[in-house]
Amino acid sequence: MESIIKNHRPVYSEDINDIIFKVPSWIVRWGTTVFWLIIIGLLILSTVISYPDVIRTSLKVSSENNAKPLAAKVNGKIVKLFVKDHDQVFEGQVMAYLESIASHDEVLKLLGELKQSRNCLLNGIVDNKRLNTISNTENLGELEGAYQSFQEAVLLYKASIGEGLYLKKRNLLYQDLRNLAIQKNHLEDQKKVQQQDLKIAEEEFVMHQKLMNQKVEATSEFRQQQSKYLNKKMPLMQTESSLISSNAELAAKQKELLELNNQVSEGKTKFLLAINSMISQCEDWRAKYVICSTESGTVIFNGLLQENQILNSGQTLFYIYNQGQETLGEMYIPQYNMGKVHIGQQVLIKLRSYPFEEYGMLQGKIKSIGDVPLKDSLYSAFVDIDKIDKKGNEITLKQGMLADAEIITKEASLFQRFKYNIIKSTNTR
Numbered sequence: 330m331e332s333i334i335k336n337h338r339p340v341y342s343e344d345i346n347d348i349i350f351k352v353p354s355w356i357v358r359w360g361t362t363v364f365w366l367i368i369i370g371l372l373i374l375s376t377v378i379s380y381p382d383v384i385r386t387s388l389k390v391s392s393e394n395n396a397k398p399l400a401a402k403v404n405g406k407i408v409k410l411f412v413k414d415h416d417q418v419f420e421g422q423v424m425a426y427l428e429s430i431a432s433h434d435e436v437l438k439l440l441g442e443l444k445q446s447r448n449c450l451l452n453g454i455v456d457n458k459r460l461n462t463i464s465n466t467e468n469l470g471e472l473e474g475a476y477q478s479f480q481e482a483v484l485l486y487k488a489s490i491g492e493g494l495y496l497k498k499r500n501l502l503y504q505d506l507r508n509l510a511i512q513k514n515h516l517e518d519q520k521k522v523q524q525q526d527l528k529i530a531e532e533e534f535v536m537h538q539k540l541m542n543q544k545v546e547a548t549s550e551f552r553q554q555q556s557k558y559l560n561k562k563m564p565l566m567q568t569e570s571s572l573i574s575s576n577a578e579l580a581a582k583q584k585e586l587l588e589l590n591n592q593v594s595e596g597k598t599k600f601l602l603a604i605n606s607m608i609s610q611c612e613d614w615r616a617k618y619v620i621c622s623t624e625s626g627t628v629i630f631n632g633l634l635q636e637n638q639i640l641n642s643g644q645t646l647f648y649i650y651n652q653g654q655e656t657l658g659e660m661y662i663p664q665y666n667m668g669k670v671h672i673g674q675q676v677l678i679k680l681r682s683y684p685f686e687e688y689g690m691l692q693g694k695i696k697s698i699g700d701v702p703l704k705d706s707l708y709s710a711f712v713d714i715d716k717i718d719k720k721g722n723e724i725t726l727k728q729g730m731l732a733d734a735e736i737i738t739k740e741a742s743l744f745q746r747f748k749y750n751i752i753k754s755t756n757t758r
Contacts, residue, residue, distance in 0.1 A: 375743035382738040388660040388678060390730035396648040401640040402617045414630040418622040425620040431470025439466045440611040447604045475610040482603030485596045502586045509579045516572045523565040530561035626651040656726045658693055658712035660734050667708055669738040676712050677735040683724055691715060
């Protein structure tokens with residue numbers, strides 16, 4: 330039977346036999362397995378390999394207290410310069426006079442005297458010397474109209490202090506009141522005497538009336554006693570009338586004194602209001618024609634400045650820079666990437682003034698992020714900047730420098746990014 334089977338075995342050519350009976354190579358036998366192992370390995374590597382997202386934006390070097398510009402508020406020329414470029418100045422220091430028809434020194438002196446006078450007035454102190462000073466100021470130019478109105482209040486106030494007209498009049502009124510009080514006392518004493526005299530005359534009149542009723546005294550004698558009694562009554566009535574007149578005159582003098590005191594008080598109040606108004610006028614003038622430092626720091630000229638130089642209103646003359654302030658970077662983050670940015674994240678800074686290929690990059694950390702979006706839905710963020718670059722060079726940062734910034738956000742693996750892209754593409758369909 331076996332011989333029969335063997336006899337029926339198909340006979341192939343030599344080439345076919347080589348193909349059929351040759352042992353396959355390892356890639357054929359293990360290819361599928363190797364393929365899946367590579368796929369699994371790549372998946373494992375994709376979960377291990379990770380790198381952070383980078384959000385690119387622009388950055389501007391700033392500080393917590395930016396340089397403050399000082400600009401001209403009127404057209405004209407520089408009359409006098411008091412500072413030089415990069416001088417140290419203190420707050421309120423006069424830096425320049427701009428052209429005006431008034432005397433700058435006179436106006437500034439008047440302003441100081443006015444403030445001192447106001448302090449004295451509020452503390453109840455009368456300073457006649459200072460009053461005379463502010464009453465004899467000249468060359469006020471644009472302030473002449475306001476100063477004339479102020480002078481009227483000064484004259485009214487002077488009349489109410491020292492040897493002024495109001496005080497002289499008040500002293501006379503006080504003297505009149507004292508005299509009227511004395512006169513009233515004399516009239517009251519006189520009235521008491523007259524009342525006693527009238528009482529005696531009345532007792533005598535009653536006695537004579539009884540005698541006449543008893544037919545003891547003649548009618549003519551009774552009438553003489555009656556006339557005497559009435560004559561005693563008349564002086565008392567006149568005294569009472571004089572007392573009424575004296576009280577009325579005393580009340581009139583008191584009313585006049587109250588009115589005068591009210592005028593004195595109004596004079597002081599009007600003078601205080603006039604001082605405040607004049608101070609306001611002088612300060613408005615100073616704001617236009619006198620350039621003063623707004624804070625302590627270093628003054629930086631905005632270009633070449635010299636006396637008699639013509640200026641335009643709004644032209645910036647100086648910057649006040651405080652070198653002690655912490656240097657920060659200000660950048661704007663698009664709303665699309667806002668959720669990835671957090672306080673404390675690292676920022677790589679490539680200054681345009683210092684090419685990073687030569688100087689390297691600066692590093693920083695996000696200090697704060699704004700809660701309210703600014704223009705075009707951008708959020709502001711501030712960065713603490715390290716002034717030492719990665720190559721160890723110290724870089725001098727100046728306000729206004731521009732840079733390209735890269736915010737290093739949270740790391741994500743290749744597998745996570747692949748998954749996010751699939752989800753994103755699926756949701757956008």
